Amino acid sequence: MILEHAILPVTPGREADFEAALAVAAPIIAGMPGFVDLRVLRSIETPNEYLLLVHWQSVEAHAVGFRGSPEYARWRELLHGFYDPFPVVEHFAEVLALP
Numbered sequence: 001m002i003l004e005h006a007i008l009p010v011t012p013g014r015e016a017d018f019e020a021a022l023a024v025a026a027p028i029i030a031g032m033p034g035f036v037d038l039r040v041l042r043s044i045e046t047p048n049e050y051l052l053l054v055h056w057q058s059v060e061a062h063a064v065g066f067r068g069s070p071e072y073a074r075w076r077e078l079l080h081g082f083y084d085p086f087p088v089v090e091h092f093a094e095v096l097a098l099p
Helices: 015-030 059-066 070-082
Strands: 002-009 035-042 049-056 089-093
């Protein structure tokens, strides 16, 4: 399992619209093969920044499966217009976990 990580810099003043669009977009990603779970957290110090965390079964499930799917076009349409600048997405493999 891998973790997709991205800081989402939402254009200031558009946070409520972003959160509404995210609620529509979430079921799209949740229905994808290889999807495990999703968390989106809002920064306390920088309220227009969000942390996207998605567990996937593999990098390929995200980078090839989801991003190569027709569903990704709808995800992009719903969310990508909110970002300034566009987020950097990285994948992480677990090294240590504590309960």
